[in-house]
Amino acid sequence: MNQLAEPASTATTIALLAGPDATASTLYGMYDLLGSAGRDWEFLTNGRMGEPLLKPLIVARDGRGFRAPNGAWIEPDAALDDCRSPAVACIPDLFIAPDASLEGYAAEIAWLHACQSQGVLLAAACTGAMLLAEAGLLDGQDATTHWAYCEAMARRFPSVRVHAQRTLVVTGEGQRLIMAGGGTSWVDLALFLVARLVGIDEAMRLARINLIDWHQDGQRPYAALTTARQVTDACITRCQVWVAQHYDTHSPVAGMMALSGLTERSFKRRFKAATGMTPMDYVHTLRLEEAKQYLESGDDPIDAIAELVGYADPSFFRRLFGRRVGLTPSQYRRRFRSMRLQLQ
Incomplete structure (x- = not known):
């Protein structure tokens, strides 16, 4: 394939937040899928690269590269202070335990609040929604996260209305809070963002290119119903x-x-x-x-x-x-x- 076309200056910026516990596969999967909007369909059907319509940027606290929990190297495009007004601020995923403390995310939470105050669309895939809840941005709102984290979210953040059975939740003022459930439902989130920012036709083109079947049945069929055996009694x-x-x-x-x-x-x-x-x-x-x-x-x-x-x-x-x-x-x-x- 020829060198990828650079997004035009008019391309819509989507900031993908890479926290210390970022999951590299989700982060770069979303980066690739969002970046192909407007670009790949034209190449596959006409042999020439189309103009990218979205500009995904990986942003991190200080903009410096770091190792993800699985050892993969993550190289951010910008620091948080250099990306204050994207069209979308998205948390792809966090490799954390359901009851893990997120006290070390003060800088990321402050950035999310700054984005929210400017009317930026806030999105989260899988466990990324736990950071939105920790920031207080889901208080009084509907929400979803990975099925294995829904109980912890409901317990730790009782003002959040958690929907374990839903793969995608769109809520908040102006429908500016978007969350996807567990596993590969980040694909649903990415396609939804493409549909909202670019158009449904382009989202369907990307689904056809990548042979994506949207998870219309929700997460419950994928959830292991058994609770891990306790050891206290x-x-x-x-x-x-x-x-x-x-x-x-x-x-x-x-x-x-x-x-x-x-x-x-x-x-x-x-x-x-x-x-x-x-x-x-x-x-x-x-x-x-x-x-x-x-x-x-x-x-x-x-x-x-x-x-x-x-x-x-x-x-x-x-x-x-x-x-x-x-x-x-x-x-x-x-x-x-x-x-x-x-x-x-």
């Missing part, structure tokens, strides 16, 4: 280990209760305190995760899978699966069975 831990082997039995909650030696009231109270779930909800979680594995890897009839994981009533299983996962068992199989086969 040894008695409940023993029950979790037991039920992992016996979730398909007729009365798994009664079995756990008998193993614990506790009264029903004490058992349920301690189980909820330790896991954040009722015993029956926990059993449903284990059963549905196993059902997802059967749906992905085999061709057993759905009624048979329901029985295999412990449900005597297939219609109840279908309703529960649809409510918890966001897809019917048949829809889930069509999507993830083919994906698994392609990856084998």
Whole structure:
């Protein structure tokens, strides 16, 4: 390919914030996809480079290069002080734990506030939304983030209305707050920004060039429903280990209760305190995760899978699966069975 055309001076600037915990793949993936707007379709169809319509810039606290958490080298285009009024300020992703402190992001938070005061569009992919919440910019607003971080966001920032099932949330005054969910939903965010800043036709061209299928079903089908086993209550831990082997039995909650030696009231109270779930909800979680594995890897009839994981009533299983996962068992199989086969 010939040398890439430089964006014209009229190209719309999108600042991609590279914090200390930046995820290089999302950062540079967004950089590449946004930078191809107006450029690549013309090249592929007519053999000549089109004029880039967007100008992505990687900005960091002091503008100096640094190592991402995975060891990749990130080379910013500018320091925060040199990029005060982009059209969009976007946080691509942060490689942080759900409850991680973001106290070390004072400079980035001040920059986001400065951008917000100027009417700049604020966007975040995946865990980048945690920084928007830390900055107080999501107070009283709808929001989404990676499915594994939604509970932490709701707990740490109770004034934020967290929508774990949504891949894309557009909210705030003038619809100037945009967030995408987990994983590769940064692609949805990038295409949405292209559609908003350039036009829907250009966003569709980029989707066709890159064979992108927008995540219209949300994040829930991708989420692992099982909660990691807690270690603070040894008695409940023993029950979790037991039920992992016996979730398909007729009365798994009664079995756990008998193993614990506790009264029903004490058992349920301690189980909820330790896991954040009722015993029956926990059993449903284990059963549905196993059902997802059967749906992905085999061709057993759905009624048979329901029985295999412990449900005597297939219609109840279908309703529960649809409510918890966001897809019917048949829809889930069509999507993830083919994906698994392609990856084998």
